[in-house]
Amino acid sequence: MSGSPTLPAPGSPEDLEAGLAAVRAALRTDVEELSCRLAPARLPGLARQTARSALSGACARLRGQGAALAQRAGIRGTVAPDPGAPPHAGPAHDAGHASARDRLARLLDDARDGDPTSLAIVSALAVALAGLSAVALVKAVTR
Incomplete structure (x- = not known):
């Protein structure tokens, strides 16, 4: 897993949006990996x-x-x-x-x-x- 995501430093609204998108993608990857590891069939x-x-x-x-x-x-x-x-x-x-x-x-x-x-x-x-x-x-x- 990628570890705990960090929020972007304050900046322009576009920078904040890009940083939040990266955090969401990292969290999505972590959740998918956890669901695969903990699947009942596995x-x-x-x-x-x-x-x-x-x-x-x-x-x-x-x-x-x-x-x-x-x-x-x-x-x-x-x-x-x-x-x-x-x-x-x-x-x-x-x-x-x-x-x-x-x-x-x-x-x-x-x-x-x-x-x-x-x-x-x-x-x-x-x-x-x-x-x-x-x-x-x-x-x-x-x-």
Whole structure:
């Protein structure tokens, strides 16, 4: 939007008319832009766009936090699992040979079994996702 229009400085009547015409044109442009932004047909798309941007930001933050946690835990990278190794071969096997999907499944299994660390991680992720949903909903409604 063009901002708040300013009235012309006092001068001849023709200057005043020209200045008022410019102010009217600026106000008309602002009103048209606002009506386009707030059209009911456009609001669902705006809500989706806001939710996507909030989700992508949260995902990026979670990836960064996950990488930091993995680094602290000593997990350097993902290597394809050894086809001859059992799925839960212990920590020495898990550190370098389990895929991300296997580690996630193991994390969820451990959380279901009541492991405090796994429960804390899964709970924190659930709270983060709930918060993200609330933020996206509030942003979608207030825009």
